[in-house]
Amino acid sequence: MSTSEIQPQDIITTTNNEQIQPFTSQHITNSSSDVGNPDFRRHYVKSLKNDVIIRQLPSEGLSFQLWPAATTLFSLLDSHKIDSIISHHYKFNHRLRILELGSGTGLVGIAAAAILGADVTVTDLAHVIPNLKFNVSANAQIVGGGGGTVVTAELSWGNVEQMEVVGKEYDVIMGSDVVYHDHLYEPLINTLKYLLVGGERKRMFLMAHLKRWKKEAVFFKKAKKFFEVDVVYRDSPSDGKRVGVIVYRFVGKQCSTTTSSSTTLGGNFSKLKLENDV
Structure with a gap:
């Protein structure tokens, strides 16, 4: 069967848990020599002893590939460290509701639904949605088995109509490697303001x-006008990089209970330390 003939139900049956190492991914089909062909990968979820299957489409652009920061969130979800970050600040008496921004391939949102048993909405631009839907369908079994749900929605940051359709009734918003193009800094901040600022409910982003350019400091400077921004996790550098992935927590200032330092999974980081990270 060629990759173009693989259907979601066929992908699920190819899974072999015993051959996968924790926090790693393996090819189902190696398509590197065939430009334009899909690249199927299975990501082992140690906590569930099962795989999340993801179709990447490298020739279609950046939104169709897995980025380093997504792998970090995936690992934190699998090790249940994300649970610690959330429960340290908020207590919920209902099933967790999560919105993912810039979902790309959907790995993080799908994993969150399966591992946390959460109701997750994965979002991205219109041309990315078909592949997102494919990956959601491919993982219906593992998501349902964990008690979660995943739905897809189109969301262009800053688009008021689309933001209103998606709504703001979420407990946690997630995103990985979303600070990339500088022309999207303002639309992203406006979207976060819509989701996090105002109202009685506490929400976190x-x-x-993964820091790449000095210009990213502009985003953080603007963001800190509206949000308390804390470092909650640091990943070790990999692949020869000088820095690792950092996980930040954003809370609307009117909802913030932050003090001069923030409890993190890696220790206490002061405001001064945060300045050095951006």
């Missing part, structure tokens, strides 16, 4: 980010 967990953003996994």
Whole structure:
């Protein structure tokens, strides 16, 4: 069967848990020599002893590939460290509701639904949605088995109509490697303001980010006008990089209970330390 003939139900049956190492991914089909062919990968979820199957489409652009920060969030979800970050600040008496921004392939949102048993909405631009839907369908079994749900929605940051359709009734917003193009800094901040600022309900945005350029400091400077921004996790550098992925927590200032330092999974980081991270 060629990759173009693989259907979601066929992908699920190819899974072999015993051959996968925790926090790693393996090819189902190696398509590197065939430009334009899909690249199927299975990501082992140790906590569930099962795989999440993801179709990447490298020739279609950046939104169709797995980025480093997504892998970090995936690992934190699997090790249940995300639970600690959330429960440290908020207590919920209902099933967790999560919105993912810039979902790309959907790995993080799908994993969150399966591992946390959460109701997750994965979002991205219109041309990315078909592949997102494919991956959601491919993982219906593992998501349902964990008691979660995943739905897809189109969301262009800053688009008021689309933001209103998606709504703001979420407990946690997630995003990985979303601070990339500088022309999207303002639309992203406006979207976060809509989701986090105002109202009585406390919400947080967990953003996994791999620093690439000095210009990213502009985003954080603007963001801190509206949000308390804390470091909650640091990943070790990999693949020869000088820095690792950092996970930030954003909370609307009117809802913040932050003090001069923030409790993190890696220790206490002061405001001064945060300045050095951006």
